[in-house]
Amino acid sequence: MTSGGIKAEARAAAYARRKAAFAGRGPGDTDLLREVLAGHAGKVLAGYMPMRTEIDPLPAMAAHGGVVGVPVIPGEAQPLVFHRWRPGAPMVAGAFGALIPEVAEEVVPEVLIVPLLAFDRAGFRLGYGGGFYDRTLEGLRARGPVTAIGFAFAAQEADRVPTEPTDQKLDLIVTERGVIRL
Template identity: 50%
Template sequence: MSPKSPIDPVAADKAALRKAALDRRDELPAQDRAAAAEAIAARPLPVPVGAGTVVSGYMAIHSEIDPAPLMRRFVENGAGLALPVVQGRGKPLLFRAWAPGVPLTTAGFGLLEPGPEAPVVVPDVLLVPLAAFDRAGHRIGYGAGHYDMTLAALRAEKPVVAIGLAYASQEIVRVPANDRDARLDLVLTEAEIIDCR
């Protein structure tokens, strides 16, 4: 009989919190989700941008808040866009330049990504999807750790701003975190801008 592998209590707590948060998110009517994305984009941008600033967004899946309206605002203010590319489990994300209207390829889990012909770029601002968050800037993602690894690698090279996008209903009192979890600088919801710095 082989010994049981140790159970990570933080991971177990996150899994339960993730499921509850995703259930709440899924229950939001489609029109409320669309209105929340527009409300976030209607406010002044949360960080200064200009020519040369690269903002990494994402293509929303399932009931995620849609960053497209906010991404358009960044472009209107002179920023260039990028989208993340998953390189595989245990690896940080890669970012490729993208502009609205440019075709995307379908990758694993139905994610839409720029093709290999798109130039690799290093973002200054990252819009980060999430399942749940707290006011300290901790987030629960989908469990693979891609954004945690990516933020750690980017922040070792230069200052970057990580902005979580969420519905207000995704907030929880406290996200169980460990030293591998990268904190968000800001969280934008339809209700407010939360500065976690």
């Protein structure tokens, strides 16, 4: 089977696990993320606007003691850029339906909360297949230190995520059940 076929199968299984976990989510899903982010107070944080069955980082983002941005897709096969977000800020639909701030004020993150479909204990994540976060992390890391935090339900853990040479590792993973330091 090709790499694309292996990843497609892994994505289908991961979607199903995440959907089941999302249905059983609880109010404390972001408690550990808030604790982790407290150690990064004052740093520029990039989170994401949750879509479909993604675990919701917004309460932790709103509580962050520093500038917060959300991703904007400037075009196919390009790294993400990040626009400043504040709770209650006017939002509009961006690429793929993700909400982005109506007013574009670019920020450069030092810490990223990264959405995912699946993760493994080696620090790899399975995303949606566009490579946006891999390109973004590669570019940011070339400029200086960046902390990439995978945020997911514990049920999204896989024994091994299929990888390619361009895949970027996470620095830690936060679930509703614990923090995995890599």
